[in-house]
Amino acid sequence: xxxxxxxxxxxxxWEVPKEGAMRVPGIIYASEKLMRAMGQDESPRQVANVAQLxxxxxxxxxxxxxxxxxxxxxxxxxxxxxxxxxxxPGGVGYDINCGxxxxxxxxxxxxxxPQIAKIVTALFQHVPSGVxxxxxxxxxxxxxxxxxxxxxRWAVKxxxxxxxxxxxxxxxxxxxxxxxEEVSERALERxxxxxxxxxxxxxxxxxxxxxxxxxxETASALGIEVGQVAVMIHSGSRGLGHQVCDDYLARLVKHVxxxxxxxxDRQLACAYIQSPEGRQYLSAMACAANYAWANRQMLxxxxxxxxxxxxxxxxxxxxxxxxxxxxxxxxxxxxHVVDGKKMTLCVHRKGATRAFPPGHPALPExxxxxxxxxxxxxxxxxxSYVLVGTEKAMEETFGSTCHGAGRVLSRAxxxxxxxxxxxxxxxxxxxxxxxxxxxxxxxEEIPEAYKNIDEVVNVVHGAGLSRKVARLKAIGCIKG
Amino acid sequence: xxxxxxxxxxxxLGLAVTGQSVAELFANAAVAVFxxxxxxxxxxxxxxxxxxxxxxxxxxxxxxxxxxxLYLYNGERWLLKEIRxxxxxxxxxEAEAIGEPLDLRKHEICKEIKAITYHQAMVRQAPGGWEARxxxxx
Numbered sequence: 001x002x003x004x005x006x007x008x009x010x011x012x013x014w015e016v017p018k019e020g021a022m023r024v025p026g027i028i029y030a031s032e033k034l035m036r037a038m039g040q041d042e043s044p045r046q047v048a049n050v051a052q053l054x055x056x057x058x059x060x061x062x063x064x065x066x067x068x069x070x071x072x073x074x075x076x077x078x079x080x081x082x083x084x085x086x087x088x089p090g091g092v093g094y095d096i097n098c099g100x101x102x103x104x105x106x107x108x109x110x111x112x113x114p115q116i117a118k119i120v121t122a123l124f125q126h127v128p129s130g131v132x133x134x135x136x137x138x139x140x141x142x143x144x145x146x147x148x149x150x151x152x153r154w155a156v157k158x159x160x161x162x163x164x165x166x167x168x169x170x171x172x173x174x175x176x177x178x179x180x181e182e183v184s185e186r187a188l189e190r191x192x193x194x195x196x197x198x199x200x201x202x203x204x205x206x207x208x209x210x211x212x213x214x215x216x217e218t219a220s221a222l223g224i225e226v227g228q229v230a231v232m233i234h235s236g237s238r239g240l241g242h243q244v245c246d247d248y249l250a251r252l253v254k255h256v257x258x259x260x261x262x263x264x265d266r267q268l269a270c271a272y273i274q275s276p277e278g279r280q281y282l283s284a285m286a287c288a289a290n291y292a293w294a295n296r297q298m299l300x301x302x303x304x305x306x307x308x309x310x311x312x313x314x315x316x317x318x319x320x321x322x323x324x325x326x327x328x329x330x331x332x333x334x335x336h337v338v339d340g341k342k343m344t345l346c347v348h349r350k351g352a353t354r355a356f357p358p359g360h361p362a363l364p365e366x367x368x369x370x371x372x373x374x375x376x377x378x379x380x381x382x383x384s385y386v387l388v389g390t391e392k393a394m395e396e397t398f399g400s401t402c403h404g405a406g407r408v409l410s411r412a413x414x415x416x417x418x419x420x421x422x423x424x425x426x427x428x429x430x431x432x433x434x435x436x437x438x439x440x441x442x443x444e445e446i447p448e449a450y451k452n453i454d455e456v457v458n459v460v461h462g463a464g465l466s467r468k469v470a471r472l473k474a475i476g477c478i479k480g
Numbered sequence: 481x482x483x484x485x486x487x488x489x490x491x492x493l494g495l496a497v498t499g500q501s502v503a504e505l506f507a508n509a510a511v512a513v514f515x516x517x518x519x520x521x522x523x524x525x526x527x528x529x530x531x532x533x534x535x536x537x538x539x540x541x542x543x544x545x546x547x548x549x550l551y552l553y554n555g556e557r558w559l560l561k562e563i564r565x566x567x568x569x570x571x572x573x574e575a576e577a578i579g580e581p582l583d584l585r586k587h588e589i590c591k592e593i594k595a596i597t598y599h600q601a602m603v604r605q606a607p608g609g610w611e612a613r614x615x616x617x618x
Contacts, residue, residue: 041490068490070599070615094595094617186555200592201618239554242594242617246547253540253598266539266598410488411618440591 004044006035012463016044016060021264022051026060029397031459034064034451037408046073049264053078054272055085057338057345061397063352064459065406065451069093071267074351074407077400079336080273082344086261087278088270089248089285091348092331096244096285097292098236099327100375101169102386103300105307106319107229109209113475115311119207120433120476122310127205127302128197129480130437135196135298144192145180151290152325155297161322165297167364169325170354170372173293175332178286183240184247187284191240191291196298198235200438200480202445205303206232207476208383214468218388221370222323224470231320232384232472233299234377236329237292244288248281273346282331282346289330296325323386324373328353328403334362336398347398355389355401355466374466378453379405380445381432383473385457392464401466402457405450414449415440427477436479445479484512493593493616500609503565506542506573509612510549510563514579516616517553518587523561526580534572538603542612545573546596554594557582593618 006028007015014035016026026047030038038044043066050072051060057079066075071090080086112119128135139147147154152173156163166172180188198205210228213219224230237244252269255277263269271277304320307313331348338345356363356372363372371388378384382405393399409417423442427434436442461468483504487494497512499505514520531548535541552558560579567574582589595617603612 070489070492070597070617074491186551190555201594239594242554246595249598250544250547254536257536266601269598407491410490411493412486412488438589 004048006039006044012459016048016051018051022048024051024056024059026051026062028062028066029459029463029465030064031455034455034459037451038066041068043068043073046071047076049268050076050078050091052264053080053086053088053268053270054261055080057081057343061400063400063402064456065351065402065404067406067408069350071265072348072350075402076350077348077352077397079345079347079398082273082346085273085346086270087273087281087331087346088268088348089245089252089281090267090269091350092245092285093329093350094242094245095236095329096241097289097327098329099292099296099325100377101233101296101300101325102230102323102375102384103303103320104223104228104230104323106317109227109229112229116207116433116476118310119307120435120478122306123205123303124435124478126306126309127299127478129478130200135193137196138193139195141188144188147195147294148180148183148287148290149178150174152293152297155294160298160301165322167366168322169293170327173297173325175286175289177283178290179283180287182280182284183244183287187240187243187247190243191238194238194240195291195295196302197238197295198299198480199238200441203235203480204380205299205478206474208232208472208474210470211383211473212471214470218370218469222373222386222469223321224323224386230472231303232375232377233296233303235296235299237288238295240291241288244284248284252277252281285331289327292327293325324375326353326375334399336394345398347400349400351403352400353403354399355387355393356399357389357391357394374401376402376453376457377404379447379450380479381427381430381434381474381477382447382453383471385453385468386470387457387461387466387468390464390466393466397465401460405453405456407449408451409449411444414446415443417448418443418446432474432477434477434479438480441479482515483508486516489615493618494613495616496611496613498606498609498611502610503568505610505612506545506568507563507565509542509546510560510577513546513549513593514553514560516591517593518559518590520561522587523559524580525561525578527578529558529577531575531577536571539601541571541573542603543596543598543601543614546614549577550593550596552577553582559587591618
């Protein structure tokens, strides 16, 4: 149980008052019901810990899907001044640019439903998944470095998807400032044969159907309609990203000792953004982020091929198109207005999603009117939400919102809860066909291991951090 | 009885390990990592790999040591069955890991450990020996 006292501000906001070594207060977005569950673990303490880092601006934030992480809470958002502020690998997480992408197709629910077993089997065979999965590709070091420098652009150049896809990704699928020379030999070694692989754990590829539209005009502008078949992919930068995080954590743990920065938790190890160490981390982090975008771009390409094969369709017949791709573990240099003053900040989103409003200059023309699409996956087999960013998110949360349902049960507790149950069968009864590479995964990922996604999304919608556009229901799922 | 227990962390997994000496504590922790990853009954002792790590204090040393041990799997696709500590000082450890390369026709990966975190890491002397706790990213 957390020792932190919380003060309720309004229906959706709880304050962690500034105490002790905290430089700013904390704000947690949650309903009363979600807060009751979150108050049970140590995540509110982690919000307070993050508030102690040098250069933090305004407040240490947490989204309604918050849960206990290490260092930062999962669902945490924190922005730092470039001058005197820090960047923390633990504030980005191990799976750098873990994220989601949503594609829609020309297919309708009625025609796909009877074929779902065929489709899920084809996806399972054609898209590499599971523990330590290797892809269809083994990259020479020189080629791998191009992936790190170019991201999804590298994938497009090599025949995966089209150039038009790039504008439907955050940062066009390539984060600036990536320098492969800042990535260790170990990270390169781990990354050489994992690009284009889903991975294990909570990563998945889901076949979904658009079930409900909340905002017809925006949905239509994004090309989303009821009954349409869509695919959600959740994956990240695989072993390469983990190694980058681990390498820099080891370095910065020593570095902070030298700087004399007192940290409440060593996992918060950090460097000043403008120091050589800070710049090197940001540069290596950008490489891993780019690897993740190339990864999801290739996964999308193979998803299309699997559908075409299973249903005997041409690419044109399938008509698969990318709606958007978001990253939810990242640190980005962005412009924000703080107390009426324009500032350049380093925004950490650890299990949080960027949610820029209509008219934001970082958005390409096609999203200027709608605002940036935000993709929120639910627990296995529940489905997902499409939201859009808002002005209120810019004012309150540095343009950020939640990233998913958020775990409530530990993996061990989930395995215990699923003992003696046929989870695959239960999912089928709910109308979702699931195939998993590892036996244990299904038990760890049972729906009750997560918070209710509707409740999480209703908080960010109600608090105005993003707006509901559509809800999708899962009909098929492959897990690593 | 195994010289370790796992404990719950919402999204991840904790390891609580004991040993009669620091050397045994570290060796038990290394074997625990691989006991979680795979069925050690199917791993043979065919090769030896050397590990040398430094650290500032016991927690840092343990994390750096486990980080190297874990890299055997994550980076080199190699499985450890036994470990021998050949040198143990306050700030340095040398060890020999004994095991064999991962072969998915023979070995099963039960659970992936993706990283060793610093979060709430602890090494301390306890009645009858030593104990440690670390949290893994899984």
